Amino acid sequence: MKRLTINKQILQDELSVELIGCIDEDSDFKELAGLGQETISFDFDKISMINSCGIREWIKFIDLLPARCNIVYKNCPQIIIEQINMVHGFFREGSVIESFYAPYYCDKCGKEAKVHLKSDTVKNRKAPKSDCPNCGNENIEFDAIEGQYFSFLGKI
Numbered sequence: 001m002k003r004l005t006i007n008k009q010i011l012q013d014e015l016s017v018e019l020i021g022c023i024d025e026d027s028d029f030k031e032l033a034g035l036g037q038e039t040i041s042f043d044f045d046k047i048s049m050i051n052s053c054g055i056r057e058w059i060k061f062i063d064l065l066p067a068r069c070n071i072v073y074k075n076c077p078q079i080i081i082e083q084i085n086m087v088h089g090f091f092r093e094g095s096v097i098e099s100f101y102a103p104y105y106c107d108k109c110g111k112e113a114k115v116h117l118k119s120d121t122v123k124n125r126k127a128p129k130s131d132c133p134n135c136g137n138e139n140i141e142f143d144a145i146e147g148q149y150f151s152f153l154g155k156i
């Protein structure tokens with residue numbers, strides 16, 4: 001059974017793709033190749049898991065896209081940001097990471113929060129100030145190593 005759902009929508013020059021579920025060895029991106037739009041954007045918001053075989057499938061697919069194709073990454077969860085940071089080829093040079101999630105921790109309510117950030121709000125690899133979405137506590141703590149987590153921004 002396929003664990004990845006691919007929803008695609010063609011908007012003139014842009015192919016907008018929503019990825020849902022798990023990226024693994026059964027993930028097949030073939031249907032997205034050769035569609036010829038200038039820009040292809042991927043919404044990773046509903047990706048819950050990616051394994052090493054999935055990473056390989058993804059890189060193979062990205063490699064097949066024509067060089068002139070603009071690739072946009074949207075709403076990347078932490079697991080996707082980690083691949084972008086660590087795995088060579090997961091992110092093609094010249095692509096755009098529009099928005100992503102960053103891990104924070106609120107010591108007032110003791111909950112972790114995934115805060116949605118636009119890439120252009122992060123300066124010098126410092127986590128932007130954020131309030132707890134749960135209890136409203138102001139200026140909660142970033143829950144990873146900033147220089148490491150935001151290192152992908154140097155790739156843009």
Ligand SMILES: [Zn+2]
Nearest residue numbers: 106109132135
């Ligand atoms: Zn809180």
